[in-house]
Amino acid sequence: MIPTQGKKKWMQLPRDVVVGPDVIYDLKDVCNDLKLNEGAFIVTGHNTKRIAGDVVHDILNDCGYDPSIASSKEASMTEVNKIVELATEANSRYLIGVGSGKSIDVAKLAATKLDLPFISVPTAASHDGIVSSRASIHDKGKKASIEVNAPMAVVADTSIIAKAPYRLLAAGCGDIISNYTAVLDWEMAHRLRNEPFSEYAATLSRMTAQILMDSPEDIKPELESSVRIVVKALVSSGVAMSIAGSSRPASGSEHMFSHALDRVAPNSALHGEQCGVGTIMMMYLHGGDWKKIKECLEIIGAPTTASELGIEDRYILEALLVAHEIRPERYTILGTGLTPEAAEKVARLTKVIS
Ligand SMILES: NC(=O)C1=CN([C@@H]2O[C@H](COP(=O)(O)OP(=O)(O)OC[C@H]3O[C@@H](n4cnc5c(N)ncnc54)[C@H](O)[C@@H]3O)[C@@H](O)[C@H]2O)C=CC1
Numbered sequence: 001m002i003p004t005q006g007k008k009k010w011m012q013l014p015r016d017v018v019v020g021p022d023v024i025y026d027l028k029d030v031c032n033d034l035k036l037n038e039g040a041f042i043v044t045g046h047n048t049k050r051i052a053g054d055v056v057h058d059i060l061n062d063c064g065y066d067p068s069i070a071s072s073k074e075a076s077m078t079e080v081n082k083i084v085e086l087a088t089e090a091n092s093r094y095l096i097g098v099g100s101g102k103s104i105d106v107a108k109l110a111a112t113k114l115d116l117p118f119i120s121v122p123t124a125a126s127h128d129g130i131v132s133s134r135a136s137i138h139d140k141g142k143k144a145s146i147e148v149n150a151p152m153a154v155v156a157d158t159s160i161i162a163k164a165p166y167r168l169l170a171a172g173c174g175d176i177i178s179n180y181t182a183v184l185d186w187e188m189a190h191r192l193r194n195e196p197f198s199e200y201a202a203t204l205s206r207m208t209a210q211i212l213m214d215s216p217e218d219i220k221p222e223l224e225s226s227v228r229i230v231v232k233a234l235v236s237s238g239v240a241m242s243i244a245g246s247s248r249p250a251s252g253s254e255h256m257f258s259h260a261l262d263r264v265a266p267n268s269a270l271h272g273e274q275c276g277v278g279t280i281m282m283m284y285l286h287g288g289d290w291k292k293i294k295e296c297l298e299i300i301g302a303p304t305t306a307s308e309l310g311i312e313d314r315y316i317l318e319a320l321l322v323a324h325e326i327r328p329e330r331y332t333i334l335g336t337g338l339t340p341e342a343a344e345k346v347a348r349l350t351k352v353i354s
C-alpha cells in the first residue's frame with residue numbers, strides 16, 4: 001500500500017494500459033512485460049467466465065503458465081477471503097480479475113491482502129473501478145470503499161466490451177459525467193473547509209467529463225469506437241483519483257446519493273446509472289446547468305429518471321435525505337443534509353421523480 005505519512009506525493013498508477021480490439025490475446029505479452037508468468041490466479045464471474053474468463057485461462061495455459069480459475073458470485077468479504085485462501089493454496093504469484101465491477105473488486109482486494117500484483121481485464125466499461133485503487137466490498141451488511149493497490153495493468157478488449165449489453169456502457173458514461181459535480185464539491189470543500197485540493201487531478205477529471213459532454217452522440221451501441229472513448233475516459237478518471245490519492249475527483253455528492261440508494265432501495269440500478277441521475281440533481285443544487293447533464297445522458301441512452309432506473313420515487317427521496325451521512329468527512333453540496341421539502345423540490349424540478 002502507499003505510505004501516506006508526511007507531505008510527499010506518492011501516486012500509484014498502472015504500468016501497462018492496453019486498449020483495443022482483441023487485446024485479450026496480448027495478455028501473454030503484458031504478463032511477460034511485468035515479469036509475471038507461472039502462478040496466475042484468475043477471478044471471474046459466472047457470466048463473464050464464459051465471455052472472457054475461460055479465454056484468459058486458455059491463453060495462459062497454452063503458454064504453460066498453469067493458471068487457476070475461480071468464479072466469485074458477489075463482491076463480499078467472504079468471497080475475498082475465499083479467493084485469498086484458494087490463491088494461497090495454489091501458490092499463486094499474481095491475480096487477474098476478469099469481468100465487471102464485482103469480480104474486479106474481489107480480485108483487487110484479494111491481491112492487496114496477499115501483496116501480489118493484480119491485472120484488470122474488464123468485460124464491461126461500466127465504471128472507473130476497472131482502473132482505480134479502490135474496491136467496493138460488502139461486509140457485515142454494509143458496503144465499504146476500501147483503499148487497495150492499483151492494478152499493475154489494465155487490458156481492455158474493446159471487441160469483448162462492445163458485445164456487452166449497451167446498458168453497461170451507458171452506465172460508464174454516467175460515472176464519467178459525475179466527475180463534474182464531484183469536482184464542484186471538492187472545490188467547495190477546499191474553499192469552505194480548506195480541504196487539500198489538487199488542481200491537476202481536478203482539471204484532468206473535469207476534462208474527462210467534458211470530452212463526453214462535447215459529443216454524446218459518439219456513444220452508440222455495439223460500436224468499438226464508442227467503447228474506446230469510454231474506456232479511455234474511465235482510465236483517465238482512475239488516473240485523476242491516483243493523482244489525488246483519493247476518489248475525491250470522481251466521487252462527490254452524486255456518488256453519496258448512489259451509495260445511499262444501494263442501502264435504501266430494495267433493487268438498486270447500476271452504479272454508473274445511479275451516479276448519472278445523482279449528477280443531474282446535485283448540479284441543480286450547485287446552481288449549474290443540470291439540463292445539459294440530463295440532455296447528454298438522454299442522448300447516450302442512460303437513465304435520467306427514477307422510473308428509468310427501475311426505482312420507486314420514495315427511495316429517491318429517502319436516499320437524498322440520508323446521502324450526507326454516507327461519508328460525513330467528505331464535505332459536499334449536501335452539507336449537513338437536505339430538508340424533506342428541499343429533497344422533493346430538487347427531485348421534482350429535475351423531473352427525476354414525477
Ligand atoms: N472499485 C471501484 O472504484 C468501484 C467499484 N464499484 C463497484 O462495482 C460494482 C458494480 O459494478 P458493475 O460493473 O456496474 O456491475 P456488476 O459487476 O454487478 O455487473 C453487472 C452485470 O454485467 C454482467 N456483464 C459484465 N460484462 C458482461 C459482458 N461482456 N456481457 C454480458 N454481461 C456482462 C455481469 O455478469 C453482471 O451480471 C458495485 O459493487 C460497485 O460498488 C463501482 C464503482 C467504482
Ligand SMILES: O=C(CO)COP(=O)(O)O
Nearest residue numbers: 128145175247250251255
Ligand atoms: O465510484 C467511484 C468513482 O467513480 C469510487 O468512489 P467511492 O470512493 O465513492 O467508492
Ligand SMILES: [Zn+2]
Nearest residue numbers: 127128175275
Ligand atoms: Zn463511480
